[in-house]
Amino acid sequence: MPTISVTSQSVGDVTADVLVLPVLTGADGADASVPASPELSAAAVAIGATGSREQLHRLPALPALGLAGTGSVVLVGVGAPSLADASAEDLRRAYGAATRSLTGIASAAIAAPGADAASLAAAIEGAAIGAYSFIAHRSEASDPKPALAALEVLAGDVPEPEAAASASRAAVLAEAVAIARDLVNTPPNLLFPASFAVRAQELVADLPIEIEVLDETALLEGGYGGIMGVGQGSARPPRLVRLSYSPAASTQHVALVGKGITFDTGGISLKPGAGMDEMTSDMAGAATVLAATVAAARLGVETKVTTFLAIAENMPGGGAQRPGDVVTMRNGRTVEVLNTDAEGRMVMADALVDAVAAQPDLVMDVATLTGAAVVALGTRTAGVLGTEQGRSAVLEAAERTGEPFWPLPFPEELRATLNGRVADLRNIGERPGGALSAGVFLSEFVGETEWAHLDIAGPAFASSAAGYSGKGATGMSVRTVLQVIEDRAS
Structure with missing residues (x-):
């Protein structure tokens, strides 16, 4: 499981190999959108993102997107028109699907712009549990890709101590799930x-x-x-x-x-x-x-x-x-x-x-x-x-x-x-x-x-x-x- 840290940095300032952001479904016929980022919303529409549950798109963090410290961005659908409308399990599954796709990547940051404490906690939990890969019995010949090594959480509107407490709990839960998975695998x-x-x-x-x-x-x-x-x-x-x-x-x-x-x-x-x-x-x-x-x-x-x-x-x-x-x-x-x-x-x-x-x-x-x-x-x-x-x-x-x-x-x-x-x-x-x-x-x-x-x-x-x-x-x-x-x- 990855090491998890919390930062108060903004989406534009964070440094990571990959940044994970949610995509919201369009309400009343509107296009899908990425919270608090018109540039990324436009990019999401351009690549056909709809915001449907667990839909993943990965694109380079071009300068026009305002992500100078990030190598690429993963957009993941949460299946709702707002983070408040997404269930905790929708958020767990969405962010988990995103980190699960990042095997072989050293570091990633996740953000849920505008999320409350409960929604952010669900996103962290899903991301931590999803960052898993069982490669104990693979040789170098098969090019094994380890799970994501480090996860940074952007606290956003949530007080940093509260976000840190959620991250600490998520780390224990992810470790427990990984114990069971390792034994079974x-x-x-x-x-x-x-x-x-x-x-x-x-x-x-x-x-x-x-x-x-x-x-x-x-x-x-x-x-x-x-x-x-x-x-x-x-x-x-x-x-x-x-x-x-x-x-x-x-x-x-x-x-x-x-x-x-x-x-x-x-x-x-x-x-x-x-x-x-x-x-x-x-x-x-x-x-x-x-x-x-x-x-x-x-x-x-x-x-x-x-x-x-x-x-x-x-x-x-x-x-x-x-x-x-x-x-x-x-x-x-x-x-x-x-x-x-x-x-x-x-x-x-x-x-x-x-x-x-x-x-x-x-x-x-x-x-x-x-x-x-x-x-x-x-x-x-x-x-x-x-x-x-x-x-x-x-x-x-x-x-x-x-x-x-x-x-x-x-x-x-x-x-x-x-x-x-x-x-x-x-x-x-x-x-x-x-x-x-x-x-x-x-x-x-x-x-x-x-x-x-x-x-x-x-x-x-x-x-x-x-x-x-x-x-x-x-x-x-x-x-x-x-x-x-x-x-x-x-």
Whole structure:
């Protein structure tokens, strides 16, 4: 992520390789315009800019434009006739699209002439999150282009200290999103249960977060049948990572659980080969809750957070569990494994038992849990299930962060489809309503605790770039989970 600084300089005085400015749509048939710059407004019209959402144009900063210290200017549409009419998410996506386009550029400045503090904060946040590029495994032969290195924010009409506070928060949010993206984008031969646990230890080393890692011996002794069953087909055994952030002034306690399947072949119930490479993203839930915990500590949020990363690799090795096996879960419940590709709910259930035992005020679990959620909601919207209060907490937070979530129900009739033939439960229900029955299964391990289940199977990994997210890992839901934690503090 870029270093972010704030300046009171004007658009004409700032020095940067690139300057990013908004383009407004024309009102009542008028031409598109750039706020406070007749010269740039004329240039925007000349090159066909309309101000539509995320429309990008880059042009040289010719002397006639009055941008002596700038090499070029990026004009980005915000989809509104004024900055006041643009939503916070429109501004995040617009400025994020602009910085995402600037890989290989050393420095850029962003300005939102006439914006109030809230609009400027949204623009900074989007720009910071959009400045991301994953090039860790590219050689010089492919000419890798790093993300934008430095971002300067023109405060404009916003008092500089207020703009600086927004920039500081944006830097933490962007770092958290980048943590999740980096973890998900890391190839599965390099990120496996043990190395994921090590990475978690490294990320919290300088923070007031305690961490404990349970290896396969501890998991076996502790009765974590779900995690051990999923991981037993891999040569790389599973892990359960527990993190605890306990600020002295906290009065609320949130427990987080993340699905951490570092690669999912489906096990014996093998997935089709096409698209299986994207199953490197099946640990996005664990990446999300780890990143949100790190961000909460960096921001000093006064909410206690206990986080569980349920990490395993689902492989069809000689020791893999079979359809028809029965496993005993952490709480003593028995489950018939009818489909080894329904593995996420098995590792999550064990971790949920521990999360509930910590007696939090709210449990949130995050998982790329079901393909059925993608069928129902598409690739950009996540589903949220749970208790009424838990679900509402997520939806209210998501409204502020701009991350799209949609509430899903718990139909009573689906519970009967999970009754086991020879055990207490089966790990799949009938095919219709698959995302819902997966949630119903998890609810059996939550009891009466306030709870929200976030199924991010669609938006966690993108096949095309949009707004502040490029191809691959998106980091979607990190900011919403963090916002829920912050809401509990207030």
